[in-house]
Amino acid sequence: MKYVFLSLFLVMSALSVAAWWWQPVAENDRIELVWCSDDNPMRREQIALFNQLYPQYRLKLDPQNSTMEKVIVQCLAGVGPDVFDCYSGFQLTAFVRSGIALDSTEALLQRGVDPSAVWPCLRPLVTLDGREYGHPDNAHAPAMWFNKAIFDEAGEPYPPNDWTWTEFIEIAQRLTKRDSRGRPVRFGFIGYWDWQSALAQWGANIYTSEGTRSVLDEPKACQAVQFMQDLIYKHKVMPTPTEEAAMSGSGGWGAGAQGGGIIDLFGAGRGAMAIGGRWWLCLLRNETYSKLRLGAVELPRGPSRRVFGGGRSTLVNAKSHNIEGALCFLEYLHSQPWNDLINEQADALAPVKKYNYTEGFLYNPEHPEEDYNAVWRSALENAEPMQVSAYVNGQTVDRILVEQLDMVKANVKPATRAMRDAARKINEAIVEQLRLDPELREQYYAAVKRGARPAWDREEDAP
Amino acid sequence: MGPRRGRALRRRLSATIIAGAFLLPNFLGFVIFTFGPVVFSLAASFTNWNLMKTVPLQWVGLDNFLKLMQSPDFHRYFVNTAYLMLGLPVAIAGSLLLAVILSQPLRGVVVYRTLFYLPSFTSGVALFILWKALYNPEFGPINQVLETLFDWAGLTSVKAPTWLTSTQNPLALAVEYAGFSPDQFGLGARDAIIIMGIWTAVGGGNLLLYLAGISNIPQDLYEAAEMDGAGACSKFRHVTWPQLAPTTFFIVVMSFIGGLQGGFEQARVMTLGGPAGTTTTLSYYIYVKAFEEFQIGYASAIAWILFIIIFAVTLLNWRFGSRYVNY
Amino acid sequence: MSITDTRKGQWWFRRGRFYTSHALLFLFALTTLFPFTWMVLASFKPLSEIRQTNPLPSEWHPENYTDVLNSKDISFKKYYFNSVFVAAWVTLLTCFTSSLAAYAFARMCWPGRDAVFKLYLATMMVPGVVTMIPNYTLMVQLHLLDSYLGLIVPASFSAFGTFLLRQFMLTISPSLDEAATMDGASHWRIYWDIILPLARPGLIVLSIFTFMGNYGSFFWPLVLIKSEHLRTLPIGMLYFDSIYGRQTNLIMAASVMNIVPLIVLFVVMQRHLVRGIQLGAVKG
Structure with a gap:
C-alpha cells in the first residue's frame, strides 16, 4: 500500500511538472498585454495588427470573462486584464x-x-460626468437583412428602403412555407426576437431619460412588444421558441441566442428576413453559406423612425501594470489602421465616424456583392444610444426582462401584462438598490429634484 | 503527585499530541474550507455584502431573510425546487422494485446491476447535453418515438410535448404566481428534467442500498411466513417492506436533502433556468445571486434557509428514525 | 437468495415469475441503454443524418472524434488532461489526509475525540453552496482564482472521506496494533505498515468516489477558472456545446469521450464500489 502511495505521489509530481510545462509560454522579449473581450473570429487579425504596429507589446485575448461582474472581481483580486x-x-x-x-x-x-x-450613440460607453474612460471599438445599429435567393425563388421583389411594418408582414407571410404536417420549412422572418428595435420604432422607452424609472408599462411599449408577439402567433411569420429550438440543434432553452445559432439558421436559408447588424457578416461570409445571397434595407417605418445604436468600448484597468501599453491600445482604436480593419472585416462599423465615409467602406473590392453598406451607415446616423439606468443592477434587469419576455414569446402572457409586471419589478429593484447605496441615493434624489420621475408612486415607498 | 501518575499524565499528553499531529492536516483544511466558511456565511447572511464594493458594507440584521420571505421570486423558485422533487418517490419505488427482482436467484444479476448503475455513475454535464439532444422537439428520438406511436394509434391530432421549451406541467401550475392556470396543463421543461432524474437515479446508489438491505433480512422470517401460507405479495408486505423500513427511511431522507440542493447543473447546462424561470431552483438562484449579481449577503441568506430546512429534516430523522429502526 | 419460493408443484407459478422478472429487467436495461446507444450512434453520423430517423449511420464517421480532438476553437486534449490531473491530485491528497485523520479517530484515544468527530459529521449536512460562496471569496483574497491550486486544495480535505475510512478502520481488530505497540512500534509505523494496508478496500472506494466526483465537478471550476488552458472537461463541454450549436454529431462525440474514462473506471472497480456505498450509508 505505501509503495502505491509513494509511487502515485511521484507520478503526480511528474505530471505537475508536465502541467507546468504545458502552460502557454510567456515569451520575455515583449511586454504582455491582456485584452478581455468576446471571442470572435476577427479578433486574431485585430490583435496581429496591434502587435505589428506596437512591436514592444504582445497583446493576448482573454475571451471567457467578458461579463462585467467577472471583470470587476478579477480586477479587484489583482488577476484582471489590462484592457477590457x-x-x-x-x-x-x-x-x-x-x-x-x-x-x-x-x-x-x-x-x-x-x-x-x-459616433454619438457610442458616447455613453466611454464618457461619464465629463470624464473619458476609454475608446469605442465598433459601432452598431440594426437594419433588415434579407436573403435574395429566397426572394428570387418566390418571385418576390426586394423590399424597398421606405417600407412599412404592414408591408413587411405581407411579404413575410408570402415567404413562410410549411410542410403538410404543418411543420415549418422556412420562415418569412427569423433571427433575434428584437423587441428593443420594436420599442424604438414605436417611440417607446425602457426608462425615463434620466434612468430613474422604468416606463415599459406605457401603452406604446406594450404595443411594440405585442407586435413582436403577433409576429409569432397571429401572423405566424416567425418561429415559436419551440420551433426555433428544434431548428437550432441541441434544443435547450437559450441555445439559439448563444453562439450565433440564430445567425446560422438565417445563413442556412431557414428564414427570408432578419433584423441584425453588419457584424453578422463576420459569420455569414463563411463559405458554408454559399447559397445565401444577402441584401439589406433599413427597418420598416413604424410610428417612429428611431433605432437604438450601440457597440463595444474598451476601458483600461486602473490596477494594470502596463498602463502605458493599455493607453497605446486606446490610441490604436482611434487610428486609421484599426478603423479600416473593422470596416474591412465587417465587425460592425468603424467607431470613428469619418472612416465610414470613404469609397473603400461603401465598396469593398474583395466583396463586390456587398452593395448595402450605405444602409448600415444611415442606420447609425439615426441611432440613439441604447437605454440604460445607472440606478439598478443590469443583471437583475436582464433576469426580470428575460423571464417576462420568455412568457410573451411563449404566448402564456399578454404583452401588456408582462410589460406592466416588468416595469413594476424593475422599479422595485431600483428602490431596492437605492436603499442599499447611499451615494447612489444622493445622485438619484438630485435627479428627482431636477424634475425626473421617481420609481415610486406613493411617497411612503421612497427609499 | 507520585512519579507514576506523572508518567501516566505525560504519556496521555504525548498521545494527545501525536493524535493531534495525525489529525492536523485534515483538521486544518476542514476548518479553513468547511467549518470556517459555514460560520462566515452565516455572518455574511446578516450583511448587505456585495463583491463589487460599490455599496458600503453594513450589518442589516434579519433584513435579507425578511426580504426573501416576501419575495415572490423566492416563492416561485421554491415551488420549482419542490416540483422537481416529485420525481423522487417514483425513483425510490423503482429502485425498490428492481432490488426485489434482482435479489432473486436469476442469471445475469451482476450484469444487470452493473448496467443499471451506469447512468448515475456517468451523470454530469455530458449526460445533460445528451438529454438536451434527446428532448429536441423535432429530431430528438423521444419525440420521434412518441409521434410514431401517436400515428400508429391514430391520434394524429395529439402533439408531442415540446419539453425543454415549454412552461407547462401536469399539475397546471401557473408560471408566475402560486396558483393554477388551466392552459398550463401539459408536459414541459420541469417534467423533462424529472424524467431524466428518474432515469439516472433508479439504478443508482439507492438500488445498491436496497439490495444490501434485502440480503440482510433473516431467511427464517420468510420461512415462517411460508408456514403461514403467505404468497409472494403478502411476503413482500409483511416481511420485506417492514424489514426494509430503516433503509427506506434513510434513502428518503438523503434523497430529500439531495433534492433540495439539486437542479443547478441541469439548469445551467440545459435551460439556463428558463423558460420563464420555470427550471430555476434554489441552488441555481443562489448561483445567479452570488456569482452573476455578486450579492453575497443575499445569496448566503438563501443558502442558509436551505440549510435550516435540511437541518430540520435531519433532526426529524434522528427523532423518528430510531422508531423505524427498532421495528 | 432471500425471496425463494419453495412451494412444490406450482411450477407454472415459478415459471411465470421467472419470465416476468426477466422481461422487467430486460425492459429496464433497454431504457437504460437507449440514450447511451443513441449518443454513440449519433457521434458517428454525418451532421445531415442527425435529423433523420435512421438509427444507424449510412456511413460511419470516426473522424468526428478527431475533429473534436483537433478542433481549433477548443483544446479538448488539454481539458482531458486538466480534469484527470486535478481529480488525481485531489484523490491522492484526500486519501492521505483522510486516512491520517481517520486513524486518529478510530485507533487513538484522546480527550475531545468524540466531540470533534460529531463536528465533522454535522458539517457533512451543510449544503455545498453554503461553503462555496465564502470559499470563493477566500480564493479571491488568496489570489488563487484561476489556478490549479485553487481547484485542488479546497477539495482535498474531505469530512466524508474521514468518516468513510473511520468506518473501515473500526472493523480492523484492535489486537493488531496492541501487539505492535508491545513491540515498541510508533503510531506512524502502525498507521503506515499495518492499518493502511488493511484499510485498502476503504481507500479504493474513497478513491473512486473522489476521482469520479472531481472529474465531473462543475460548480467550482465554473466560478473559479477563467483561463482557457485551465478549463476542465465539464466546463469545456459547456463551452463546446454553446459554440458548436447545431453540430450535434460533434457534441455527442465529445460527450462519449467525456464519459469513456468513467465507464472504464466503473467496470474495473464496480465490485469495490458496491460495498463502499453500502458501508458509507451506515450511520456512525
Missing part, C-alpha cells in the same frame, strides 16, 4: 464606481485622440 470591454452605459457606471476603470481623459488628449470624432 464594456457593452453599455450601465456597465461603464459600474466599472467607474467600483474604481477599476482608469480615467484617461488627459492621457487621451496628449495622444491626440479626439473623443468627439466617434
Whole structure:
C-alpha cells in the first residue's frame, strides 16, 4: 500500500511538472498585454495588427470573462486584464464606481485622440460626468437583412428602403412555407426576437431619460412588444421558441441566442428576413453559406423612425501594470489602421465616424456583392444610444426582462401584462438598490429634484 | 503527585499530541474550507455584502431573510425546487422494485446491476447535453418515438410535448404566481428534467442500498411466513417492506436533502433556468445571486434557509428514525 | 437468495415469475441503454443524418472524434488532461489526509475525540453552496482564482472521506496494533505498515468516489477558472456545446469521450464500489 502511495505521489509530481510545462509560454522579449473581450473570429487579425504596429507589446485575448461582474472581481483580486470591454452605459457606471476603470481623459488628449470624432450613440460607453474612460471599438445599429435567393425563388421583389411594418408582414407571410404536417420549412422572418428595435420604432422607452424609472408599462411599449408577439402567433411569420429550438440543434432553452445559432439558421436559408447588424457578416461570409445571397434595407417605418445604436468600448484597468501599453491600445482604436480593419472585416462599423465615409467602406473590392453598406451607415446616423439606468443592477434587469419576455414569446402572457409586471419589478429593484447605496441615493434624489420621475408612486415607498 | 501518575499524565499528553499531529492536516483544511466558511456565511447572511464594493458594507440584521420571505421570486423558485422533487418517490419505488427482482436467484444479476448503475455513475454535464439532444422537439428520438406511436394509434391530432421549451406541467401550475392556470396543463421543461432524474437515479446508489438491505433480512422470517401460507405479495408486505423500513427511511431522507440542493447543473447546462424561470431552483438562484449579481449577503441568506430546512429534516430523522429502526 | 419460493408443484407459478422478472429487467436495461446507444450512434453520423430517423449511420464517421480532438476553437486534449490531473491530485491528497485523520479517530484515544468527530459529521449536512460562496471569496483574497491550486486544495480535505475510512478502520481488530505497540512500534509505523494496508478496500472506494466526483465537478471550476488552458472537461463541454450549436454529431462525440474514462473506471472497480456505498450509508 505505501509503495502505491509513494509511487502515485511521484507520478503526480511528474505530471505537475508536465502541467507546468504545458502552460502557454510567456515569451520575455515583449511586454504582455491582456485584452478581455468576446471571442470572435476577427479578433486574431485585430490583435496581429496591434502587435505589428506596437512591436514592444504582445497583446493576448482573454475571451471567457467578458461579463462585467467577472471583470470587476478579477480586477479587484489583482488577476484582471489590462484592457477590457464594456457593452453599455450601465456597465461603464459600474466599472467607474467600483474604481477599476482608469480615467484617461488627459492621457487621451496628449495622444491626440479626439473623443468627439466617434459616433454619438457610442458616447455613453466611454464618457461619464465629463470624464473619458476609454475608446469605442465598433459601432452598431440594426437594419433588415434579407436573403435574395429566397426572394428570387418566390418571385418576390426586394423590399424597398421606405417600407412599412404592414408591408413587411405581407411579404413575410408570402415567404413562410410549411410542410403538410404543418411543420415549418422556412420562415418569412427569423433571427433575434428584437423587441428593443420594436420599442424604438414605436417611440417607446425602457426608462425615463434620466434612468430613474422604468416606463415599459406605457401603452406604446406594450404595443411594440405585442407586435413582436403577433409576429409569432397571429401572423405566424416567425418561429415559436419551440420551433426555433428544434431548428437550432441541441434544443435547450437559450441555445439559439448563444453562439450565433440564430445567425446560422438565417445563413442556412431557414428564414427570408432578419433584423441584425453588419457584424453578422463576420459569420455569414463563411463559405458554408454559399447559397445565401444577402441584401439589406433599413427597418420598416413604424410610428417612429428611431433605432437604438450601440457597440463595444474598451476601458483600461486602473490596477494594470502596463498602463502605458493599455493607453497605446486606446490610441490604436482611434487610428486609421484599426478603423479600416473593422470596416474591412465587417465587425460592425468603424467607431470613428469619418472612416465610414470613404469609397473603400461603401465598396469593398474583395466583396463586390456587398452593395448595402450605405444602409448600415444611415442606420447609425439615426441611432440613439441604447437605454440604460445607472440606478439598478443590469443583471437583475436582464433576469426580470428575460423571464417576462420568455412568457410573451411563449404566448402564456399578454404583452401588456408582462410589460406592466416588468416595469413594476424593475422599479422595485431600483428602490431596492437605492436603499442599499447611499451615494447612489444622493445622485438619484438630485435627479428627482431636477424634475425626473421617481420609481415610486406613493411617497411612503421612497427609499 | 507520585512519579507514576506523572508518567501516566505525560504519556496521555504525548498521545494527545501525536493524535493531534495525525489529525492536523485534515483538521486544518476542514476548518479553513468547511467549518470556517459555514460560520462566515452565516455572518455574511446578516450583511448587505456585495463583491463589487460599490455599496458600503453594513450589518442589516434579519433584513435579507425578511426580504426573501416576501419575495415572490423566492416563492416561485421554491415551488420549482419542490416540483422537481416529485420525481423522487417514483425513483425510490423503482429502485425498490428492481432490488426485489434482482435479489432473486436469476442469471445475469451482476450484469444487470452493473448496467443499471451506469447512468448515475456517468451523470454530469455530458449526460445533460445528451438529454438536451434527446428532448429536441423535432429530431430528438423521444419525440420521434412518441409521434410514431401517436400515428400508429391514430391520434394524429395529439402533439408531442415540446419539453425543454415549454412552461407547462401536469399539475397546471401557473408560471408566475402560486396558483393554477388551466392552459398550463401539459408536459414541459420541469417534467423533462424529472424524467431524466428518474432515469439516472433508479439504478443508482439507492438500488445498491436496497439490495444490501434485502440480503440482510433473516431467511427464517420468510420461512415462517411460508408456514403461514403467505404468497409472494403478502411476503413482500409483511416481511420485506417492514424489514426494509430503516433503509427506506434513510434513502428518503438523503434523497430529500439531495433534492433540495439539486437542479443547478441541469439548469445551467440545459435551460439556463428558463423558460420563464420555470427550471430555476434554489441552488441555481443562489448561483445567479452570488456569482452573476455578486450579492453575497443575499445569496448566503438563501443558502442558509436551505440549510435550516435540511437541518430540520435531519433532526426529524434522528427523532423518528430510531422508531423505524427498532421495528 | 432471500425471496425463494419453495412451494412444490406450482411450477407454472415459478415459471411465470421467472419470465416476468426477466422481461422487467430486460425492459429496464433497454431504457437504460437507449440514450447511451443513441449518443454513440449519433457521434458517428454525418451532421445531415442527425435529423433523420435512421438509427444507424449510412456511413460511419470516426473522424468526428478527431475533429473534436483537433478542433481549433477548443483544446479538448488539454481539458482531458486538466480534469484527470486535478481529480488525481485531489484523490491522492484526500486519501492521505483522510486516512491520517481517520486513524486518529478510530485507533487513538484522546480527550475531545468524540466531540470533534460529531463536528465533522454535522458539517457533512451543510449544503455545498453554503461553503462555496465564502470559499470563493477566500480564493479571491488568496489570489488563487484561476489556478490549479485553487481547484485542488479546497477539495482535498474531505469530512466524508474521514468518516468513510473511520468506518473501515473500526472493523480492523484492535489486537493488531496492541501487539505492535508491545513491540515498541510508533503510531506512524502502525498507521503506515499495518492499518493502511488493511484499510485498502476503504481507500479504493474513497478513491473512486473522489476521482469520479472531481472529474465531473462543475460548480467550482465554473466560478473559479477563467483561463482557457485551465478549463476542465465539464466546463469545456459547456463551452463546446454553446459554440458548436447545431453540430450535434460533434457534441455527442465529445460527450462519449467525456464519459469513456468513467465507464472504464466503473467496470474495473464496480465490485469495490458496491460495498463502499453500502458501508458509507451506515450511520456512525
